Amino acid sequence: MAAVQRRGPLRVTCAYRTVSEEAVLVIAGAAPIDLLTFERATLYNVKINGDNSNEARARLKKETLHISGWLSRKHGETDFYLTQLLTGHGQFNAYLFKMNLHRTPTWKYCPDKIDDAEHTFFECDRWKDYRSSTEEILGARLSPRAW
Template sequence: MGRRTTSKIPKKSVSVSAANSSSKDMFSAQERKTCWQAKRIGNNNTDNQLVRRRTIAVWQHRWDSDNRGRWTARLIPDLKTWLARDFGEVNYYLTQFLSGHGYFNSYLYRMRKVESPNCIYCEAEDDTAEHTFFECNKWLPEREALAMQVGTFTPRTVTGKMIENITNWDRVKMFTEKILRLKKVDLDRRQLE
């Protein structure tokens, strides 16, 4: 029986890993500033939860209107729901999945790390996170096995499935980790050829 470790980070600190971190930091700082200013002028009744709700509402508005990070916004359309979960640590592999920044040739090509944005398995023109996890036939057996466990698995449904329960979260996490570990080996092998 394996030992299960959990993060000691408070759940409110486990935020949208793939979100613009400067926005997250700015909103956290603004929350602290608002609460501090209220206490400074003697308003000790400032509701921190109200401040948090306002912060998330502003962040959601920016999230919806910004043209950057659209893959992440497709996966996580509702920040309030995502942030309210009380489980689910975002690791190295989930960060790649959620951000689209990682072992994907379209990303590596933009970073000038590979010569082509094409998929190394099926020659799709854009090897993106969406292609890798939802389209590439190389990973069809893994995708089908996951869908049997968690239900419909699409970009629109995946994070909803993840936050339903810790079992689904762990299944998606293991799915992404398995694929990205194998893909990394294959990408490295190709670089050596």
């Protein structure tokens, strides 16, 4: 069932099939099927014991979704580019090299650095202007530790 459930989030997030099930479910904002099954079974038991309230349903749903901070975010939708950044699976030479699709894990602008998501987004001089304007808008310095 998890394999079937995985197909939807892969398409919603435009993720590569190499992204783990757990990661793609979090990015898509979906709960794993085993947690949903446990939630439904618990809800059934609660109903049998006489508690058919909306509060019980809400409590069980909250217990199921430990990723509520991500699900309730107000800063936009996920797309192909954000998915690549969050997973590291994308048009980064380090990933392409690992998949035997590129000769080296480095990039032409930074030949001494591994071209991965962290380097591209947080360190690479090629994208310094974009990073600076984003930091100016946010009023904070971007760093992988702050995420």
